[in-house]
């Protein structure tokens with residue numbers, strides 16, 4: 251299969267390596283500095299299923315040859331410009347996989363694609379929940395320190411063909427993939443877990459496993475409970491037991507991982523706090539619920555990333 255992966259960060263590099271290893275014809279699209287390294291040194295995976303492969307890398311997705319599948323592995327804060335840029339250059343209605351953290355990502359992507367003149371049906375947008383941990387060691391070198399999986403909606407209705415294609419591609423590449431009856435519920439579950447793990451690990455600069463014990467466990471659990479309130483109000487109730495079990499499962503499976511938000515903070519990059527905790531606060535506020543701990547952690551993270559980037563806060 252011809253697969254284009256947009257984004258040569260941790261997840262994009264890992265997916266690209268797995269597809270190359272499975273014999274797919276892969277193009278990995280990244281920033282110029284990463285592309286130069288990828289062309290020169292290829293792609294190395296450490297940790298789970300390690301290896302080294304040559305990969306075709308480019309700075310902008312070439313319109314031809316058209317890929318059969320596009321994995322959009324850029325962070326939520328890069329999605330708008332990437333989608334707008336893609337819009338006019340995507341030939342046939344190619345399935346686009348969106349494995350980002352956060353809630354309501356697909357709405358923003360569809361709007362940005364439409365604004366750019368894209369006319370394909372939205373059923374080709376394949377939203378995915380990704381729990382596979384990955385850390386970029388440096389350009390061209392990624393580490394998978396633990397296990398995880400990709401969840402997709404059950405193939406049904408107009409989206410069925412795109413979902414089947416994506417699911418077959420992941421499975422053939424040995425990437426664990428499962429379809430679930432209620433993907434929206436699983437997106438909320440992942441958002442709950444991210445809302446609890448990502449800001450706490452990023453603020454305290456600790457690996458995920460540190461949140462299994464005090465004092466970080468309590469901070470994470472307070473954020474988890476608030477996120478549960480938002481989810482419940484939005485029609486996705488999680489019992490404390492269910493939410494705690496989900497959090498603990500991910501913490502144990504990714505104990506050695508540095509969360510994506512921590513990796514962003516360490517690199518002085520923007521974070522996905524708005525797509526995760528910001529969306530949760532907005533979903534709650536729309537139903538008259540205030541989430542003070544989540545609002546506070548968003549503000550603290552904003553100050554920390556501003557300080558890391560050398561910006562001064564005005565207020």
Ligand code: KPL
Nearest residue numbers: 381383447504507509510
């Ligand atoms: O999704 C993740 C992330 O880092 O963004 C988890 C599952 C928490 C793994 O670190």
